[in-house]
Amino acid sequence: xxxxxxxxxxxxxxxxxxxxxxxxxxxxxxxxxxxxxxxxxxxxxxxxxxxxxxxxxxxxxxxxxxxxxxxxxxxxxxxxxx
Numbered sequence: 001x002x003x004x005x006x007x008x009x010x011x012x013x014x015x016x017x018x019x020x021x022x023x024x025x026x027x028x029x030x031x032x033x034x035x036x037x038x039x040x041x042x043x044x045x046x047x048x049x050x051x052x053x054x055x056x057x058x059x060x061x062x063x064x065x066x067x068x069x070x071x072x073x074x075x076x077x078x079x080x081x082x
Contacts, residue, residue: 023048
């Protein structure tokens with residue numbers, strides 16, 4: 001059910017956190033949304049964006065694909081605005 005999916009964090013999130021977590025000031029995880037297995041939102045300071053993108057591009061989660069989008073405004077961390 002939806003509540004169970006909301007609390008389940010796929011194991012690849014641990015790998016993402018280990019690789020990129022030190023560059024993220026905040027994190028939000030959504031599972032099973034928009035046809036994706038997991039979406040990990042990271043709030044990254046401007047000075048860390050290029051390092052973050054480089055580390056993310058090297059991330060291996062086969063057969064899953066890691067896609068970095070952004071940088072975007074920090075809307076994922078201000079849901080009360082919607």
